[in-house]
Structures are given as structure tokens and as C-alpha cells.
Amino acid sequence: MKIPAVKGTRDFYPKEMAVHNFIVDGWKAASRRSGFEEFDGPIFEYLQMYQVKSGDEIVEQLFHLTDRGGRELAIRPEITPTLARMVNQQVNALPRPIKWFSVPRLCRAERPQKGRLREFFQWNIDIIGEESTLADAEVIFCAIDYLRSTGLTDKDIVSKISSRKLLAALLRNLGIAEDKLTVLYPILDKKSKIPAEAFDEMLRKEVTDTAAADTILKLMELHTVDAISGLVDLNDDARAALSELQDLFGILGAMGVGAYCRFDMSIVRGLAYYTGMVFEMHDTVGNLRAVCGGGRYDNLLRDFGGPAITAVGMGMGDCVLEILLREKGILKDDTLATKKLDYFIAVAEPTLADKAVELAAIIRLAGFCCEFPYKTGGLGKQLKQASGYNVSRTIILGQEFVNENKLVVKNMATGQQEQIAADDFVSSLKSAC
Amino acid sequence: MKIPAVKGTRDFYPKEMAVHNFIVDGWKAASRRSGFEEFDGPIFEYLQMYQVKSGDEIVEQLFHLTDRGGRELAIRPEITPTLARMVNQQVNALPRPIKWFSVPRLCRAERPQKGRLREFFQWNIDIIGEESTLADAEVIFCAIDYLRSTGLTDKDIVSKISSRKLLAALLRNLGIAEDKLTVLYPILDKKSKIPAEAFDEMLRKEVTDTAAADTILKLMELHTVDAISGLVDLNDDARAALSELQDLFGILGAMGVGAYCRFDMSIVRGLAYYTGMVFEMHDTVGNLRAVCGGGRYDNLLRDFGGPAITAVGMGMGDCVLEILLREKGILKDDTLATKKLDYFIAVAEPTLADKAVELAAIIRLAGFCCEFPYKTGGLGKQLKQASGYNVSRTIILGQEFVNENKLVVKNMATGQQEQIAADDFVSSLKSAC
Numbered sequence: 001m002k003i004p005a006v007k008g009t010r011d012f013y014p015k016e017m018a019v020h021n022f023i024v025d026g027w028k029a030a031s032r033r034s035g036f037e038e039f040d041g042p043i044f045e046y047l048q049m050y051q052v053k054s055g056d057e058i059v060e061q062l063f064h065l066t067d068r069g070g071r072e073l074a075i076r077p078e079i080t081p082t083l084a085r086m087v088n089q090q091v092n093a094l095p096r097p098i099k100w101f102s103v104p105r106l107c108r109a110e111r112p113q114k115g116r117l118r119e120f121f122q123w124n125i126d127i128i129g130e131e132s133t134l135a136d137a138e139v140i141f142c143a144i145d146y147l148r149s150t151g152l153t154d155k156d157i158v159s160k161i162s163s164r165k166l167l168a169a170l171l172r173n174l175g176i177a178e179d180k181l182t183v184l185y186p187i188l189d190k191k192s193k194i195p196a197e198a199f200d201e202m203l204r205k206e207v208t209d210t211a212a213a214d215t216i217l218k219l220m221e222l223h224t225v226d227a228i229s230g231l232v233d234l235n236d237d238a239r240a241a242l243s244e245l246q247d248l249f250g251i252l253g254a255m256g257v258g259a260y261c262r263f264d265m266s267i268v269r270g271l272a273y274y275t276g277m278v279f280e281m282h283d284t285v286g287n288l289r290a291v292c293g294g295g296r297y298d299n300l301l302r303d304f305g306g307p308a309i310t311a312v313g314m315g316m317g318d319c320v321l322e323i324l325l326r327e328k329g330i331l332k333d334d335t336l337a338t339k340k341l342d343y344f345i346a347v348a349e350p351t352l353a354d355k356a357v358e359l360a361a362i363i364r365l366a367g368f369c370c371e372f373p374y375k376t377g378g379l380g381k382q383l384k385q386a387s388g389y390n391v392s393r394t395i396i397l398g399q400e401f402v403n404e405n406k407l408v409v410k411n412m413a414t415g416q417q418e419q420i421a422a423d424d425f426v427s428s429l430k431s432a433c
Numbered sequence: 434m435k436i437p438a439v440k441g442t443r444d445f446y447p448k449e450m451a452v453h454n455f456i457v458d459g460w461k462a463a464s465r466r467s468g469f470e471e472f473d474g475p476i477f478e479y480l481q482m483y484q485v486k487s488g489d490e491i492v493e494q495l496f497h498l499t500d501r502g503g504r505e506l507a508i509r510p511e512i513t514p515t516l517a518r519m520v521n522q523q524v525n526a527l528p529r530p531i532k533w534f535s536v537p538r539l540c541r542a543e544r545p546q547k548g549r550l551r552e553f554f555q556w557n558i559d560i561i562g563e564e565s566t567l568a569d570a571e572v573i574f575c576a577i578d579y580l581r582s583t584g585l586t587d588k589d590i591v592s593k594i595s596s597r598k599l600l601a602a603l604l605r606n607l608g609i610a611e612d613k614l615t616v617l618y619p620i621l622d623k624k625s626k627i628p629a630e631a632f633d634e635m636l637r638k639e640v641t642d643t644a645a646a647d648t649i650l651k652l653m654e655l656h657t658v659d660a661i662s663g664l665v666d667l668n669d670d671a672r673a674a675l676s677e678l679q680d681l682f683g684i685l686g687a688m689g690v691g692a693y694c695r696f697d698m699s700i701v702r703g704l705a706y707y708t709g710m711v712f713e714m715h716d717t718v719g720n721l722r723a724v725c726g727g728g729r730y731d732n733l734l735r736d737f738g739g740p741a742i743t744a745v746g747m748g749m750g751d752c753v754l755e756i757l758l759r760e761k762g763i764l765k766d767d768t769l770a771t772k773k774l775d776y777f778i779a780v781a782e783p784t785l786a787d788k789a790v791e792l793a794a795i796i797r798l799a800g801f802c803c804e805f806p807y808k809t810g811g812l813g814k815q816l817k818q819a820s821g822y823n824v825s826r827t828i829i830l831g832q833e834f835v836n837e838n839k840l841v842v843k844n845m846a847t848g849q850q851e852q853i854a855a856d857d858f859v860s861s862l863k864s865a866c
Contacts, residue, residue: 003738013472014470017472020473034804035802045442065496067496071439089444105476130807145797251790254790254794256798257794305434339470341468357570357687374563374565374567
């Protein structure tokens with residue numbers, strides 16, 4: 001009986017797995033460079049966990065189930081609620097700031113499309129318990145540091161940065177009512193995703209004061225923090241938020257990644273829970289979804305029954321990233337090896353097959369990667385097999401081995417061959433451990 | 434609102450994550466030493482996938498769900514059906530033998546107990562498309578190679594090996610009816626798990642011929658393959674199966690791991706799908722569940738709608754393994770670092786805090802792990818923070834930096850300090866990349 005894979009899930013054959021590992025290893029290395037510690041949580045949590053953060057609408061987007069004990073569970077669509085739960089459980093024992101990262105597998109019951117699958121991996125970094133702008137800068141820096149390490153430059157990617165606090169202060173100053181703010185956020189967030197006329201229309205439907213709507217449109221087009229004061233009057237709240245943003249750009253500049261960063265008030269982020277800095281990274285061409293996004297959130301731990309502790313974090317999925325890395329020629333098919341061997345053992349005489357097995361085991365137990373052919377056909381065929389395996393050195397067992405207990409070791413990169421006494425070879429392996 | 438974790442799931446705080454990574458990294462390295470390539474599949478598959486291999490009883494042990502499209506799905510309780518599906522999908526494109534490994538996260542709705550949780554990780558290695566006993570030996574060797582690499586010896590662990598083919602031939606020879614075989618397998622498999630009298634009673638209930646039951650009991654106690662022929666008459670099938678096992682022990686001996694291997698006919702494995710060699714690895718004290726188990730299976734790919742291709746593989750879970758590694762003193766709390774920094778930057782003057790951030794960014798962008806304190810309290814406090822972080826070198830920015838642009842670099846292992854011009858330090862980092 002042939003049963004297919006479930007639509008929107010992913011099969012990682014060795015080739016796809018090599019790409020996956022390339023991405024995940026890079027994420028982990030960048031996290032560690034900036035001093036983040038790794039954590040992980042369960043693949044499923046109580047369904048309620050996701051309703052607390054995102055409301056009942058989220059249930060539609062979840063793979064949820066009822067277990068035998070009648071518990072309503074959901075496969076995690078994100079790891080932030082788990083992070084909040086875990087930190088709350090040990091909040092007094094954990095030294096602060098808490099700098100954690102994770103690379104969870106996540107599932108969302110969405111319609112599969114370009115850059116969005118039902119199953120994906122997302123790199124998350126979070127700093128909990130640090131109010132200063134340094135923490136905001138660390139998160140953005142770490143995301144840029146990773147992307148830069150793959151070979152992407154400021155010609156390829158841009159970090160668009162804004163502040164929810166600044167946006168709220170400016171909107172209030174323009175006479176927008178408090179209860180309109182949460183209605184406006186998702187609309188403003190759509191600016192770069194829909195045609196200008198459609199955005200204009202949506203905005204003016206909610207903001208009936210023409211002058212206020214005009215100003216909002218102009219604000220959305222600014223690309224430096226300093227230009228704001230020329231456009232609108234600043235009250236104290238706005239001035240404080242602006243000063244924080246100026247600090248942030250200052251730190252990012254000092255960190256050497258200023259060229260990747262740009263102020264952009266159209267970055268709002270859909271989620272209600274952001275309370276301060278928000279950012280997204282995009283390809284500069286702008287034809288893909290955001291590569292990553294994040295910001296500061298002050299209330300999440302408290303919403304999950306913990307203390308009010310500020311936090312800042314970001315998430316980067318693997319799907320859009322992989323598309324971008326391919327578009328930029330950084331990832332190409334066949335550039336990543338699925339197998340790498342230090343040694344391959346070929347035998348010139350079929351009677352030496354047992355010796356190949358014996359030697360392979362010695363090499364492996366000494367810590368090196370090694371294979372031998374299960375079927376000892378012609379030597380040429382074996383060497384061909386070796387060349388498909390990314391082998392550094394091929395050992396040939398032939399007449400020299402029978403007569404003098406000597407191996408032929410062939411360097412596959414240079415083609416050079418040398419003879420070496422089997423015993424000396426084995427001793428050299430052991431001393432290399 | 435405080436929502437707990439779901440019972441039987443696992444939270445990996447950085448400390449537990451370090452243990453998890455220690456185990457998984459070891460599995461991956463051992464797989465690669467023996468030339469296996471990594472793959473992975475989706476976290477859920479159609480429920481039917483698991484029914485094909487294990488029957489309807491399995492449904493009780495699954496976390497299953499119905500998605501919005503009405504599809505019946507289950508979180509994977511094992512990866513072998515996924516392996517069969519994936520290989521079948523590309524069976525003509527994949528060069529053989531297929532040597533694949535995976536470290537899937539799996540879920541089973543079992544009652545949590547020692548060494549069994551509802552959520553666990555399992556190392557799987559499989560060789561598909563190779564009939565020779567060499568492939569059986571490779572699988573057992575690779576499992577031993579991993580355990581040995583952790584520091585476990587043949588005093589700690591034993592690989593108990595048998596053959597379903599041999600067992601079937603001997604039972605048939607003793608007059609056991611064909612339809613009794615599948616009834617007997619799960620009973621024989623219980624031998625080491627229940628008291629001797631209980632086993633005796635269960636066996637004699639199914640095997641009413643006293644002489645046959647006596648012989649079976651004696652066979653179960655043998656620890657060398659060669660002793661079998663002294664105990665029972667061998668027909669051709671038995672002789673062939675015995676010769677295969679003798680080959681296997683011969684190869685394992687030549688591979689240098691003979692001391693870990695023992696013949697044991699009480700190893701049957703519960704699952705119906707094994708058709709040849711079967712094995713389990715246990716702690717020699719024998720107070721834990723099996724550390725791993727596997728064997729040869731000839732019909733799985735065909736059962737999933739593919740061709741009849743033979744395969745051999747094994748699975749090792751992380752729960753029993755972790756208990757064993759702790760019992761043997763290999764894993765101790767606090768032996769694994771959750772964070773390792775190449776550099777920590779402390780500042781003797783609060784005014785130098787900005788310079789610390791700048792330098793940290795340079796160090797990270799050069800590929801090294803580095804942190805700086807968010808709050809520049811006293812130097813003593815900062816150095817204390819550094820010592821908790823597994824830091825190799827602490828850089829101190831003080832008066833020498835203000836006056837002469839010089840850093841103090843302290844080796845945290847030796848306590849030695851040296852002064853170095855900041856520019857020279859930065860150049861040395863860049864040349865190290």
C-alpha cells in the first residue's frame with residue numbers, strides 16, 4: 001500500500017538534510033558567538049497556551065488534538081509561549097539577563113505557498129530581563145551577524161527598524177483615539193505588502209482626518225530617525241521613544257553593522273504583544289517575505305502568570321531564508337556534501353576483502369570516517385565509488401599488502417600515492433586521536 | 434494565567450540541552466564514521482502509516498489528530514515507516530546500498546516511567562539493499578562504536594545477538610506448528626523481563642510437548658552459537674541460519690568488537706517484521722531496559738507499496754541511554770558547559786562601556802564567541818560574571834586603553850595577563866579566520 005506524505009510537510013533526503021544542517025549550524029554558531037545558550041521545549045503544549053498569546057483565531061491555524069486523558073493539545077506553531085512558561089517556572093533560579101536561543105520545529109495549518117510551509121524550523125533568540133537598548137541592539141546584531149556569515153552583504157539584506165512606542169506617541173499626538181491604535185497597527189503593517197492605493201484607502205477609512213492621514217503616510221516614507229522632528233511636533237513620550245531609537249542606531253553603528261540598518265515606520269509587526277522596538281529583515285530587492293522579525297515585548301511573561309519582566313527577541317524561519325540563499329547563489333545544488341569520508345578502502349584482490357573490513361573498523365574506532373565496498377568488484381569500480389563519496393584518501397590493499405604488509409594511500413585531491421607499512425599507518429591514526 | 438507543561442513531555446533548559454546535544458552529537462559523529470548519511474521526515478504522517486506496520490493496536494499509543502481537511506494524522510512514534518515511504522518514493526534514483534541515519538523526535542502516548550517518556554529522541558541507522566552479513570555487522574558495529582566513544586566498555590554493555598531465521602528453523606524442527614511461531618515470539622522475548630517460573634509457565638502453556646519445551650528453555654540459555662549443534666539436530670534451514678550467525682560473529686570479532694557481543698536466543702524482539710538477525714544492547718548489570726535494538730527486515734518496503742528489498746537497522750533512544758551514562762559516571766551534573774566564550778570584555782572605567790560593545794562586535798564578526806556586561810558595575814563583579822561563563826580569555830579595558838590604546842588580556846585558565854595594542858589584537862583576530 002502506497003501512502004503519500006501529508007501536504008505541506010517536508011522530506012529531508014540527505015541532500016535536503018545537508019542544506020538544513022548548513023542553515024541550522026550557522027544559526028547555532030551565530031547564537032553562540034553572541035553568548036546565547038540553547039534551550040528547547042516539547043513539540044506540543046496545552047492548546048490554551050497559544051490562545052493566551054494570540055486569541056481564539058489561532059486555533060484555526062494549529063494542528064490540535066485531544067489526547068486519551070481528554071487534554072486539548074496543539075503542536076507548537078511558535079516557541080515563545082513555551083519560552084515564557086519555562087522562564088516563569090524557574091524565574092527566581094535563572095541568573096539574568098537570560099540570553100537563550102532555540103531552533104524549534106514548528107507546524108502551522110496554513111495553505112502552503114512560497115516561503116510558507118506547514119512544517120518549518122525557526123531560529124529564535126531572546127534576551128529576558130534587560131531593559132537597556134543594548135539588548136535590542138544585540139538581537140538585531142546577532143541576526144545580521146548570522147546572515148553576514150553566510151555571505152550576504154548590505155547589498156542583499158536590510159534591517160528595517162521602528163518603535164511601537166514612538167508610533168503610538170505620534171499617532172496619539174495626531175489625535176488618533178486609544179482604541180483605534182490596535183486597529184491601525186495591522187493596517188500599517190500591510191503597507192509594503194499591498195498596492196499603494198489599496199493601502200491609502202484602508203488607512204483613510206480608519207483615519208478620517210485628512211491632515212492626520214497625510215502625515216501618517218509621510219511618516220511611513222521616512223528613512224532616518226532625525227527627519228521625524230521636521231515633520232511633526234513631538235510630545236515628551238515621542239521624544240523619549242525617538243531618543244531610544246537614536247541610541248539603538250548609534251550602538252548598531254558602533255557594532256559595525258550600521259550599513260545593514262534603516263529606520264522604517266511601516267514596520268509594525270502584526271502581533272499585538274510588541275511594546276517597544278520592532279524590526280524586520282528583508283531582501284533589498286523586496287520580492288520575498290521578511291527573512292526575520294522581532295522586537296521588544298514587556299508583558300508576555302506576566303500574561304503567562306509570571307512577573308512583569310521585559311524581553312526582546314526575534315525569529316527567523318528556514319523557508320524564506322533558503323529561497324534567498326539560493327537566489328543569491330550562496331546555496332547551490334550539489335555544493336553541500338551529504339557524505340564525507342576521511343578514508344575509503346579499496347581492494348585489488350577479492351581475497352583481501354576481510355582485511356578491508358578489519359582496517360575500516362580500526363580507522364573508525366580511532367575517530368575517522370571510513371567505508372569499504374560491500375562487493376569487491378574491479379578496482380576501477382571501487383575507486384569510482386570512492387570518488388562519489390567525497391573521500392580524502394583512498395587506501396588500496398593489493399600485492400604490496402600480501403607480500404610486505406604495506407598499504408597504498410592515495411590522496412584524492414592531489415592524486416599522489418604513497419606506500420606505507422600497515423603497522424605504521426595504524427600507529428599514526430592512534431596518535432592523531 | 435499559569436499553564437503547566439503536558440505530562441511526559443520534556444523541557445530542555447540550557448543544562449538539559451547540553452546533555453541532549455552531547456548525546457545527539459555523539460550519535461551523529463558515530464553515524465558519519467561508518468559512512469551513514471543523515472535524513473529526516475515530517476513530525477506527522479497519515480495515521481494509516483503506523484497501522485500498516487503495527488496494526489490497529491498502535492492507534493492507542495499514538496498522539497493522533499484530524500486536520501481541517503479531515504485527514505487522520507499521527508505524530509510519529511517511530512521513523513521506520515517514514516524511511517520506507519521516502520525510499521520507495523525515490524527507489525530507482527537512490528544508489529545502493531542506502532546507508533542512512535536519523536535522530537528523530539518521537540512521541541508515544543504511553544504511561545511515563547523510568548526510561549520511557551511520551552516524548553523522546555531516537556537514533557536510527559539503516560542499511561537498505563545489501564543482503565550480505567557485512568551489513569548486519571556494520572549496524573551492530575556502529576552502535577557499539579558510539580557507546581564505546583562515550584567511555585562505556587565491554588564491562589558495561591553487551592550486544593545480545595540472535596537470528597529469527599535460526600529460531601524459526603529450530604522451533605519448526607521441534608515440531609512447533611507454523612501458526613504457533615508468531616504466538617511464541619513475544620513470549621520468548623519476555624524471558625529476561627519476567628521471573629523464570631512465570632516464563633516457564635507461559636512457555637509450557639503454548640508448547641505442550643514437554644521435551645520440546647525443555648529444549649527451548651535450554652536453547653535460551655546458550656551463549657555460543659557453536660553449542661547449538663550439541664543440543665539439537667539441525668535441518669538445512671537451521672544450518673544455513675547458523676552459518677550466517679557464525680559469519681556475523683566472525684566479522685564482529687575481526688572488527689575488534691567481539692568482546693561486546695554474545696549469542697542469546699532469548700533476544701527475539703517484539704515486532705513481527707524482523708526476518709533475520711536480531712539484536713539488543715543491554716547494560717551488563719541488567720537493571721535497565723534495552724539501550725538499543727534492531728535487526729534485519731525483508732518486507733517493510735514492500736508492505737509500503739515498494740519493491741522487495743532487504744534492510745537492516747537499529748534504533749537507540751535517549752532516555753535509557755542517559756540513565757546508563759549517569760549511572761556509569763560518564764554524565765555528571767555540571768560537567769557539560771551551557772555556554773563557552775572565547776572572550777569576555779570587562780571595563781575598569783564605566784566610560785569605556787561603549788568601547789567594550791564595539792570590540793565585542795569586532796570579535797564576534799571575526800568568528801569568536803564574546804560577551805560584555807550590560808551593566809558596568811565594579812571590575813570584580815564583572816570578572817566574577819566572566820568566571821561563571823566558561824571564558825577562555827577576559828579582556829580588560831582600563832587606563833592603558835585610555836592612555837595608550839592597549840588592552841589587558843587575561844588567560845582565565847592560567848591567570849596570566851598580558852598587555853597588547855588594541856590594533857594588533859584586532860589584526861590577529863582577523864588573520865585567525
